[in-house]
Amino acid sequence: xxxxxxxxLPKGRLGEVAIEKFKAIGWANSIDESSRQxxxxxxxxxxxxMLVKPSDVITYVERGVADVGVIGKDSILEEKANVYELxxxxxxxxxxxxxxxxxxxxxxxxxxxxxxxxxPNVTKAYFEKKAQPIEIIKLNGSVELAPLVGLSDVIVxxxxxxxxxxxxxxxxxxxxxxxxxxxxxxRVSYRFKYEAIQALVKKMEVLQS
Amino acid sequence: xxxxxxxxxxxxxxxxQKIHEQLEAEVKKKGYMLIEPSFFQDYDTxxxxxxxxxxxxxxxxxxxxxxxxxxxxxxxxxIMKQVLSKWDQHELKLYYLSTRFKMNSLNxxxxxxxxxxxxxxxxxxxxxxxxLLQGYQVFENLKIRYVMELSDSRWINTLIKAxxxxxxxxxxxxxWIDYKDRYALEKWLDQQPSSxxxxxxxxxxxxxxxxxxxIRKLSDLKLSEPLMKIIDEMKxxxxxxxxxxxxxxxxxxxSMMSAFDYYEGIMFKGYLQSSMQPVLxxxxxxxxxxxxxxxxxxxxxxxxxxxxVKEVFQS
Numbered sequence: 001x002x003x004x005x006x007x008x009l010p011k012g013r014l015g016e017v018a019i020e021k022f023k024a025i026g027w028a029n030s031i032d033e034s035s036r037q038x039x040x041x042x043x044x045x046x047x048x049x050m051l052v053k054p055s056d057v058i059t060y061v062e063r064g065v066a067d068v069g070v071i072g073k074d075s076i077l078e079e080k081a082n083v084y085e086l087x088x089x090x091x092x093x094x095x096x097x098x099x100x101x102x103x104x105x106x107x108x109x110x111x112x113x114x115x116x117x118x119x120p121n122v123t124k125a126y127f128e129k130k131a132q133p134i135e136i137i138k139l140n141g142s143v144e145l146a147p148l149v150g151l152s153d154v155i156v157x158x159x160x161x162x163x164x165x166x167x168x169x170x171x172x173x174x175x176x177x178x179x180x181x182x183x184x185x186x187r188v189s190y191r192f193k194y195e196a197i198q199a200l201v202k203k204m205e206v207l208q209s
Numbered sequence: 210x211x212x213x214x215x216x217x218x219x220x221x222x223x224x225x226q227k228i229h230e231q232l233e234a235e236v237k238k239k240g241y242m243l244i245e246p247s248f249f250q251d252y253d254t255x256x257x258x259x260x261x262x263x264x265x266x267x268x269x270x271x272x273x274x275x276x277x278x279x280x281x282x283x284x285x286x287x288i289m290k291q292v293l294s295k296w297d298q299h300e301l302k303l304y305y306l307s308t309r310f311k312m313n314s315l316n317x318x319x320x321x322x323x324x325x326x327x328x329x330x331x332x333x334x335x336x337x338x339x340x341l342l343q344g345y346q347v348f349e350n351l352k353i354r355y356v357m358e359l360s361d362s363r364w365i366n367t368l369i370k371a372x373x374x375x376x377x378x379x380x381x382x383x384x385w386i387d388y389k390d391r392y393a394l395e396k397w398l399d400q401q402p403s404s405x406x407x408x409x410x411x412x413x414x415x416x417x418x419x420x421x422x423x424i425r426k427l428s429d430l431k432l433s434e435p436l437m438k439i440i441d442e443m444k445x446x447x448x449x450x451x452x453x454x455x456x457x458x459x460x461x462x463x464s465m466m467s468a469f470d471y472y473e474g475i476m477f478k479g480y481l482q483s484s485m486q487p488v489l490x491x492x493x494x495x496x497x498x499x500x501x502x503x504x505x506x507x508x509x510x511x512x513x514x515x516x517x518v519k520e521v522f523q524s
Binding site for chain 1: 480485
């Protein structure tokens with residue numbers, strides 16, 4: 001069995017910061033972001049890195065193809081991932097929020113509140129605690145458009161600076177919860193590669209302090 | 210499993226059959242008797258007993274009379290319901306080869322063939338050790354690589370109850386611990402007044418390894434009597450494991466959780482590298498018998514056969 005870890009990193013902005021962090025602890029030097037290669041082996045700590053689509057990080061880790069991974073809390077909540085959340089990495093911070101046109105009420109008495117979102121599970125779980133009945137409209141992108149064209153009353157999305165909302169004449173109506181990037185681990189790998197995973201967690205913790 | 214050739218498929222079934230026979234022969238030798246539990250359980254009773262088990266993973270059915278039933282998500286509960294009313298306080302050793310049902314994330318019903326043993330009516334340390342070591346024996350006999358994880362459910366329960374009496378919050382805290390979510394737990398702990406329990410919880414995820422490692426990590430704290438008792442019992446079990454030569458395959462993890470809330474006392478999970486979930490789960494579960502009407506000492510384990518057979522077949 002390979003002693004070192006296999007690490008799934010998301011492609012895109014979150015992954016770029018993650019790679020920077022790994023490089024800062026002296027790992028992941030073999031990753032060449034300008035290449036189109038998807039898998040990199042690094043002699044430091046006998047580690048293999050896989051660059052995957054952000055929404056697939058959890059699948060790779062849950063199924064044990066990767067031992068650990070870096071992914072946003074938003075994906076963990078939406079996928080109801082059965083993994084360990086070992087560390088908050090302190091970047092990729094944003095808010096899950098309900099947004100809509102200024103003056104839009106979130107309580108519609110007997111009427112159904114229509115919500116467009118990329119995160120149906122998170123939305124459902126959040127509104128379960130409220131008395132307001134809702135209808136969820138699943139979209140895959142450009143969610144801000146939905147209230148403007150009358151597809152929904154409000155949206156549930158992650159908001160970083162709020163500039164996209166502002167550009168579309170929308171405002172945050174209610175903050176739901178804070179989101180950030182997490183270091184996650186497969187539950188079985190955690191047991192078989194405990195020392196290696198702990199070593200990585202400790203290094204990342206030192207970097208943050 | 211998918212097979213490229215018929216020959217491969219036949220070898221797989223032969224392997225499976227051999228493993229089933231071996232498991233049965235082993236426990237029969239020790240006086241365990243076969244039982245076949247019922248398929249259906251009352252939905253409300255089951256979910257009240259296991260509040261943290263995800264409801265969407267249960268296969269529900271409605272009887273002619275309108276009663277909501279669940280296709281047994283757990284064999285132990287089904288067996289206990291069947292035997293407790295007739296149980297006469299004597300020692301009883303049972304084993305089963307049964308199926309449990311689960312709705313997966315694609316809304317398909319998964320059938321999981323389980324093998325397990327239940328040991329009733331004996332509250333001694335020896336009974337705990339017999340069942341636990343039988344669990345180790347499964348892996349040892351098959352000569353496969355494994356890790357056994359050990360804890361005691363009373364450890365987390367005692368700590369959490371000392372922090373809050375709010376049941377919802379207790380459930381949330383258990384979920385944080387189950388996901389080893391140090392960040393969420395610490396954020397909450399930061400707002401709590403100082404106490405020994407808070408100190409222990411703030412290092413709960415570091416309380417792993419051998420009992421000596423754990424005791425060293427707790428050496429600066431004055432543990433309450435119930436907590437000390439748990440540590441002493443765990444130490445004694447560990448030394449028995451050491452005697453058998455299994456210590457290097459053992460990992461005590463005091464932050465370990467079970468999806469089932471009915472454990473009270475030792476809990477253990479066996480992991481194989483090729484499987485995504487623990488293949489063996491067990492522990493002492495006297496509260497389950499109490500909830501079903503008659504409290505009695507009970508300990509057992511259950512084994513997911515598919516994962517075990519796959520590991521043996523592949524190796």
